[in-house]
Amino acid sequence: MKYIVITGHKSNYPNPIEFHIGDKVTIGEMDTEFEGWIRTTTSNGNVGWAPIQYIDFDVSSAVGTANQDYSARELDTVVGERVILICELNEWCLVRNQDGLVGWVPAQTLATV
Template structure:
């Protein structure tokens, strides 16, 4: 995919959760429907797909890392969730990008 708009990783460090982890659910994202803010026991927060929450537990492993990119870059989309793509750039870095910032090549 071709990056059409710049994106900068928003939350560093990113939150990585494992299936069964306890989290504190927070607000739903107004800009990206289907995503919910969660906070782990250490106080680190991040956005995860709301569909992965079962009460206060995470149903499957998830990494909230985002990828910093600039227009014109080529990335490979490896999976999608709720309007976002998990992408790999040509140097091997991986992270989430909003679909609105990508176009097919």
């Protein structure tokens, strides 16, 4: 599905977390702004937000196991830019821009074309 950027987005995370199926991660607090995102620390000590759906864990443990590959890379966008939706999850969209770059942007910054 094609979208147009109606509000530009600039990433605040120059070193996004990344994990792969089976990786162990440490989990922290839930995001209070975007429901469904959890503070996650990867095995290399990098900290960032990940979709709770991508991590299997017991609420009594601070350690989880990734059930999907994931990169928290956000895409910088400008108003009027066109992107293609890959998936939407927890009020964020994973998109590909016209240069082939892939990253997450807040769903509220996009409108269908």
